Amino acid sequence: MNVRLEIKVQLDALADMLVHWLAQVRHPAQFWPQFELLAAEILDQCEHVERDQAHAYIQAMLKRHAPELPPWHQRDHRLPPRAPGER
Numbered sequence: 001m002n003v004r005l006e007i008k009v010q011l012d013a014l015a016d017m018l019v020h021w022l023a024q025v026r027h028p029a030q031f032w033p034q035f036e037l038l039a040a041e042i043l044d045q046c047e048h049v050e051r052d053q054a055h056a057y058i059q060a061m062l063k064r065h066a067p068e069l070p071p072w073h074q075r076d077h078r079l080p081p082r083a084p085g086e087r
Contacts, residue, residue, distance in 0.1 A: 001057060003050040010042045011054060015061045022065060 001008060018035075025031045039058050046054050 001053050003046065003053055007042065007046055007050060007054055010045075011057050011061075014038055014042065014058070015065075018061060018065050 001011075003011075021035075022031060043051060043054055043058075
């Protein structure tokens with residue numbers, strides 16, 4: 001993956017957390033809002049040329065570990081749009 005080290009570190013931490021997080025959550029619907037927020041924060045830090053690779057990493061992570069993918073993943077493989085004013 002050709003992204004800056006700080007982005008790679010954040011993506012790896014998210015991947016490591018994913019397995020434990022899903023094991024603890026009572027229902028997958030409880031997991032998605034927080035995951036989407038963390039993934040979006042990482043993607044927001046990416047330079048334009050890094051974004052596609054970081055996004056592909058996140059998608060691969062989800063396909064490996066997520067038991068139930070959210071509708072936005074099945075629709076167009078992008079995170080849902082944020083509401084105005086959200087960071």
